[in-house]
Amino acid sequence: MRILYFAWVRERVGVAEEEVTPPADVADVAALIDWLATRSDGHRAAFADPARLRAAVDQAFVALDAPVAGAREVAIFPPVTGG
Amino acid sequence: MRILYFAWVRERVGVAEEEVTPPADVADVAALIDWLATRSDGHRAAFADPARLRAAVDQAFVALDAPVAGAREVAIFPPVTGG
Amino acid sequence: MIRITVSPDPIDVAAELARLETDGAGAVATFTGLVRGDDGVETLELEHYPGATERALEQLARSACARWPLAAATIVHRVGAMTPGERIVFVGTASAHRAAALEACAYLIDRLKTDAPFWKRETVGGAARWVEARAGDATAATRWES
């Protein structure tokens, strides 16, 4: 599973993307974030406040309780500020 | 008093503007139009349906019951169609 | 800054846009009306009331500036003869706030249709006819009354 990070989430994690294989019991985006948080201090800092995080699964915006089973690409980022 | 005509009102009257001196009892725009209608067959044809006429007194849009006393310039025209 | 132009010259929207942008606001909204070739229209002529037209457009722009916090309001209206595809009217607004720019732009074009002395004459199949006012324009203009 490819994980992408953007904006200050990317900066705190320290990488723009990584390939991971989460355990089978990681069912939704929130659980995936909790699991990713254990990978480094940077990850933990980036994910400290889940209310400030948004996600996309296979390039479609989703809520944090959306399932990740079968996803090829999950992106984690702050609320968007374009336009 | 200077009278201006626009669009099909101008075409039917036959002139774009004329200088007139209406009698003292011509108090409002509607009365002025009735009086002007007697000037020629073209005037009469132009003013046949007052519901299709609009007016401005001294370059400000007004209703047909607006007074004309002291006016220097009165314009008579169809509903506007710009933009 | 208010800019009003009534002229037989073609409308240069790039220049108008550039002027709106340099007025220093973050949001610029525009509306451009083009001569439509529907129903076989060959040419369109715009007649206006010199002096009164500019005055009406100036008042309209001032009323928009009173209702919304605008950095700039531009109205350019072409008069004389034109052909399908050419620009008849350009309205532009600039503001620090996008909602203000967008709403004021819609307001200006809606009110311009009913409040400014212009008259259109179309030529179709070689015959000229004066365009009738549309009830929908009066309705669109009244939604701004409050």
Next chain:
Amino acid sequence: MIRITVSPDPIDVAAELARLETDGAGAVATFTGLVRGDDGVETLELEHYPGATERALEQLARSACARWPLAAATIVHRVGAMTPGERIVFVGTASAHRAAALEACAYLIDRLKTDAPFWKRETVGGAARWVEARAGDATAATRWES
């Protein structure tokens, strides 16, 4: 016709406008967002999610075309580094009906602010900070839900 562009190149609004006009509708509405120099902002950087961003903008344009009778919808968003006064975003719509063009243009810019993956980073006094999302943007976007 839908046109989506996400690029580090400056936005050529005259060219975008010309394309909207040639799509044959009588009414063209546009919105241009510029980098504001308020609060001493020196540079603005726009990060995006390549692929997903274009897809989100395409979906947004399609939804506008489903809601209003549009001849064309254009969204151009700049990414990368820019300075105050430069254009960040251009949205344009063309329709036979002025209300459709104006409303769809407002819809596109309101929804773009919340539905497309872009992130702004400002540099002020040499220090960079990520711009926080504004509650007002979410509110503006929800007014189109129905």
